[in-house]
Amino acid sequence: MSENAIWGIHAGRTGDADVLFLKQNCIALGWDAMGDLSELSPDREAFRQRYVQAYPNAKKGGIATVSGVPFRFLHEMKQGDLVAYPSKQDKQIHIGRIVGEYRYEPSGEKGYPHRRKVKWLKHVPRLDFTQGALYEIGSALSLFQIKNYADEFRAVVEGKDTAVVTVDQDETVSGVSEEIEDTTRDFVLKRLAQQLKGLPLEGFVVHLLQCMGYHARLTPKNEPSVDVIAHKDDLGIEPPIIKVQVKSSPGTATDKDVSALYGKLSLSEYGLFITLGTFSPQSRNFEQSKANLRLIDGDELVELIFQHYEKFDSQHKGMIPLKRVYVPQVLGSD
Structure with a gap:
């Protein structure tokens, strides 16, 4: 299990895909105007070109980053990988395993046609995680790989002792505060x-x-x-x-x-x-x-x-x- 990647994903800006994720046991992305992603050749440039065609008014500076998200969803995310979804609705972090390949469902939940099946394994309150792990999973991207605190999420799945660390004992607090301040200064x-x-x-x-x-x-x-x-x-x-x-x-x-x-x-x-x-x-x-x-x-x-x-x-x-x-x-x- 430790060799598998662990991904973080958000259910839209307001968490509007929360029911879709948890009730239909899947994760999904938007960008419905891009159509069926499986039709594209497996390289980032093809995804960038399709994104530009689908969203001609998108800001030029972030096209490479944004168009890379559906590419990773289709080609870098593998069956057996873990995924962590921080729900804005119930304030829990839901951790599951990817059990299906990419599929395109334009007739499904409006705005989220790009999907992969997930088997949810754990549902853990946010307060059980360190501040550093919470900060990493709060990434601005809709899909991202968790690296710095991946072991903390894996430990939850593996049933290892994950006793809640008090704020006074949480050594990640200072690092998070400094990173927020540095980001604002930049x-x-x-x-x-x-x-x-x-x-x-x-x-x-x-x-x-x-x-x-x-x-x-x-x-x-x-x-x-x-x-x-x-x-x-x-x-x-x-x-x-x-x-x-x-x-x-x-x-x-x-x-x-x-x-x-x-x-x-x-x-x-x-x-x-x-x-x-x-x-x-x-x-x-x-x-x-x-x-x-x-x-x-x-x-x-x-x-x-x-x-x-x-x-x-x-x-x-x-x-x-x-x-x-x-x-x-x-x-x-x-």
Whole structure:
């Protein structure tokens, strides 16, 4: 059994195929417009082409990933493999074994014509699994292979001791929390890099500084090394005056870049260098030697966005759509 793959599957976005799965002992996929998949040659390109024909308005960027799902359902999933289905209806994880080959049933449950027979073996409450296993089975894909926590699901089928691990003992909690946070950081940085190349990022920084309580404005476009001026007073004449340079590329800012900004500062002024990327070690050493200089890389910028996001206007929230959620924090952690 341990040699067989274990797959995760969802019953539609809202779990609308739950009855089909559990009452008719099968698993199924949508994409009904693709027709009978068994007619296609057993290669991913054939499935990609059929998907494009069936859904001409689909987003181009995700076609390879999405069209790969029915390919895996037909050609990579084998009889004897295990499948885990997390039901949104009864909050249980149903684990079964694939006992049939692919079949096309266009006259069956509407929207789910691609099917395989399953023998359900176990029906286990979600709370019996570690947080890591629950996170993996919550994949955004409708069909995916479970790898990181496959042994945990196999242990349930094999009847091994699966005593519930308390939250305090669950070592996967911290990993899940970190992965969620990292994924969100990557999303924010990618949105900024794609949506705000060049001067638009400078305008975004102006808005962020305003949300932080500063008065901020763009400098004339011909002002080298200084993109934004920020200050606390209404008129912008009381110290400290902050001169800001913004770098929208995801690369590494060098000490030469940082020195160019610092050369624009008078004795009473402060310098702030913001980049979506990182800073070289030499740049960080330069920062340490200057009390009136602050370097903010992409990760630190995202942290500032998180801290002040609620003050963003609708335009900037729409640019980086985020929803407040709570993630578990390991007891005893900072």
